[in-house]
Amino acid sequence: MYTMSNKILIVDDQYGIRILLNEVFQKEGYTTFQAANGVQALDIVQKHSPDLVLLDMKIPGMDGIEILKRIKAINQDIRVIIMTAYGELDMIQETKELGAIMHFAKPFDIDELRAAVKKHLPITT
Amino acid sequence: MQDRLTMFTHNNKQSFLLTANPPYLLRLTNDGYITYASIYIHELLGYHQNEVVQTSFKDYCYFRDYDHFIQKLESVIATNEDYFELEMRIRNKTGKFQYMQVAATVLRSSFHRKIEGILLIMRETTVQESELEVLYNEKLGQYEALVNHLLEAVVIVCGEKIVFANQASTCLFKANHVKEIIGKSIYDFLHSAHYEIWKSEYMKSAQTVGPMEFVWKTVCGNTFQSEVMIIPTNYKGEQAFQLLIRDVTERKKTERTLIEAEKLSMAGQLAAGIAHEIRNPLTALKGFLQLMKLDLKTKSDYWDIMESELERIETISNELLFLAKPRSTELKPISLKKLIQEVSLLLETQAIMHNIIINKHFPNEEIVIYGNEVQIKQVFVNLIKNAIEVMPNGGHIFINMEKDGGFVNISVIDQGCGIPEEHLEKIGQPFFSTKKEGTGLGLMITYNIVQNHHGTISVSSQVNVGTTFTITLPLFDETQYIAK
Numbered sequence: 001m002y003t004m005s006n007k008i009l010i011v012d013d014q015y016g017i018r019i020l021l022n023e024v025f026q027k028e029g030y031t032t033f034q035a036a037n038g039v040q041a042l043d044i045v046q047k048h049s050p051d052l053v054l055l056d057m058k059i060p061g062m063d064g065i066e067i068l069k070r071i072k073a074i075n076q077d078i079r080v081i082i083m084t085a086y087g088e089l090d091m092i093q094e095t096k097e098l099g100a101i102m103h104f105a106k107p108f109d110i111d112e113l114r115a116a117v118k119k120h121l122p123i124t125t
Numbered sequence: 126m127q128d129r130l131t132m133f134t135h136n137n138k139q140s141f142l143l144t145a146n147p148p149y150l151l152r153l154t155n156d157g158y159i160t161y162a163s164i165y166i167h168e169l170l171g172y173h174q175n176e177v178v179q180t181s182f183k184d185y186c187y188f189r190d191y192d193h194f195i196q197k198l199e200s201v202i203a204t205n206e207d208y209f210e211l212e213m214r215i216r217n218k219t220g221k222f223q224y225m226q227v228a229a230t231v232l233r234s235s236f237h238r239k240i241e242g243i244l245l246i247m248r249e250t251t252v253q254e255s256e257l258e259v260l261y262n263e264k265l266g267q268y269e270a271l272v273n274h275l276l277e278a279v280v281i282v283c284g285e286k287i288v289f290a291n292q293a294s295t296c297l298f299k300a301n302h303v304k305e306i307i308g309k310s311i312y313d314f315l316h317s318a319h320y321e322i323w324k325s326e327y328m329k330s331a332q333t334v335g336p337m338e339f340v341w342k343t344v345c346g347n348t349f350q351s352e353v354m355i356i357p358t359n360y361k362g363e364q365a366f367q368l369l370i371r372d373v374t375e376r377k378k379t380e381r382t383l384i385e386a387e388k389l390s391m392a393g394q395l396a397a398g399i400a401h402e403i404r405n406p407l408t409a410l411k412g413f414l415q416l417m418k419l420d421l422k423t424k425s426d427y428w429d430i431m432e433s434e435l436e437r438i439e440t441i442s443n444e445l446l447f448l449a450k451p452r453s454t455e456l457k458p459i460s461l462k463k464l465i466q467e468v469s470l471l472l473e474t475q476a477i478m479h480n481i482i483i484n485k486h487f488p489n490e491e492i493v494i495y496g497n498e499v500q501i502k503q504v505f506v507n508l509i510k511n512a513i514e515v516m517p518n519g520g521h522i523f524i525n526m527e528k529d530g531g532f533v534n535i536s537v538i539d540q541g542c543g544i545p546e547e548h549l550e551k552i553g554q555p556f557f558s559t560k561k562e563g564t565g566l567g568l569m570i571t572y573n574i575v576q577n578h579h580g581t582i583s584v585s586s587q588v589n590v591g592t593t594f595t596i597t598l599p600l601f602d603e604t605q606y607i608a609k
Contacts, residue, residue: 016410017408020409106408107435
């Protein structure tokens with residue numbers, strides 16, 4: 001059966017991280033999209049309506065908070081997991097209030113991230 | 126004559142004549158000739174009474190003062206008055222002018238108030254003080270009060286001898302009395318580094334120089350930094366120098382602290398930036414490594430080596446992040462005695478391995494500070510670890526704690542190799558280390574944490590004797606805590 005809810009959008013300005021996450025989640029069977037900045041990210045959200053977004057906070061131009069707000073404005077149901085380089089407590093708190101479900105501090109363990117994504121977006125085949 | 130005088134004194138309210146004793150009297154004709162001089166005039170001016178009679182009063186007066194006298198006389202006559210006072214310079218028998226207070230009364234006849242002459246009563250102003258003298262004394266008084274109450278030290282140096290010192294200089298030189306300064310040589314106080322320049326330049330200067338930075342020694346031999354103005358002046362006819370000395374030790378200290386704080390905050394920002402940049406590529410590297418391990422299933426040691434190297438990078442970036450603003454805002458009252466006890470217990474195994482004994486001297490009372498427990502622990506771990514590392518051949522480490530007003534001082538004293546003076550000021554700077562394995566971050570983190578807790582660190586060291594780090598932290602103030 002073709003799955004309807006397995007789309008993940010990866011938003012990070014760092015190429016290596018995008019490729020890594022792409023690799024990890026494709027292997028898991030998810031459909032992945034990548035965006036290097038806010039404009040690309042919102043474009044993909046509009047066109048492909050991902051189920052879950054892995055969102056880096058420190059992105060040049062439109063920052064993570066702003067992207068998060070806009071994604072939620074487009075579709076309140078999109079689940080967002082944020083990624084930070086270090087624990088900026090205030091910012092993390094703010095993203096929670098804006099509807100982010102959880103956060104990962106870089107460098108994260110990909111097994112943990114994988115498990116978290118699976119929990120929030122079970123693959124339905 | 127006597128009648129006239131009585132009448133005069135009755136008529137005039139303001140009169141020093143009453144006190145003019147003996148009466149130095151002169152009577153003048155309308156055109157200024159002396160017709161009478163009291164016998165006492167000899168005492169006053171050295172002239173015999175007969176000697177001056179028939180001579181003109183003008184001849185005894187300093188010309189400007191005589192003009193002044195005539196002007197006043199004319200104006201008094203014009204307004205139909207008959208009394209005025211004036212200060213004049215009168216020439217005595219030796220030819221010198223002498224200041225005199227002169228009271229002049231226009232003598233008039235009972236009928237028609239016809240002018241019959243002028244009566245002069247004189248008084249030495251050496252007793253009374255001349256106007257100039259009054260002014261001078263006033264100025265002198267002001268000057269003295271000013272100099273003595275000035276917060277800056279003022280000393281006058283004549284030759285090499287200090288001939289004057291104001292009150293403030295006793296504070297500056299830590300003397301109990303100005304007597305401990307006056308009479309001494311300037312070289313007793315001036316730092317020897319300035320002897321040459323003092324002799325060769327400043328002592329010959331004809332102009333005010335400064336402000337210059339000088340180091341001085343106090344009575345007890347301590348040194349302090351100052352700014353000095355050197356003002357050439359005279360002292361009893363000899364060339365002298367007035368020195369204005371301002372203690373700038375505190376200011377220098379504040380400046381240094383500010384620079385240090387600035388450096389630390391810069392380093393903090395830099396560290397956070399670097400850490401951030403390191404963490405991103407690290408995420409990718411670690412992630413791929415994890416993936417490859419799974420995929421290739423090759424049992425290679427290389428993966429583990431690469432992983433441990435990446436761990437190392439991660440540790441360093443964690444340490445760097447410590448420098449940024451405290452991430453955790455979890456602040457609470459901390460029992461310092463308990464905390465240090467725990468830390469020293471933690472490091473005891475390491476100490477014993479190096480044959481080091483940790484001695485603790487704590488006060489009996491409870492010492493409570495307010496802050497981040499993890500970070501404060503980090504401070505003492507760093508300091509005690511450093512102390513252990515500089516004593517490879519064993520010895521004693523002393524941890525002394527004492528209350529000092531609203532603060533607590535904790536000293537960590539080692540018996541290590543010490544830090545040479547030229548390195549002392551670099552302590553706490555980023556990436557400065559004297560240890561082979563040191564990253565130069567530990568003490569910097571320590572400084573940063575202490576600073577964030579509104580405390581200070583001072584370090585003193587003697588090569589081959591040891592080093593003392595003293596941390597001063599504000600004690601926990603319960604009243605303020607509740608207010609928050």
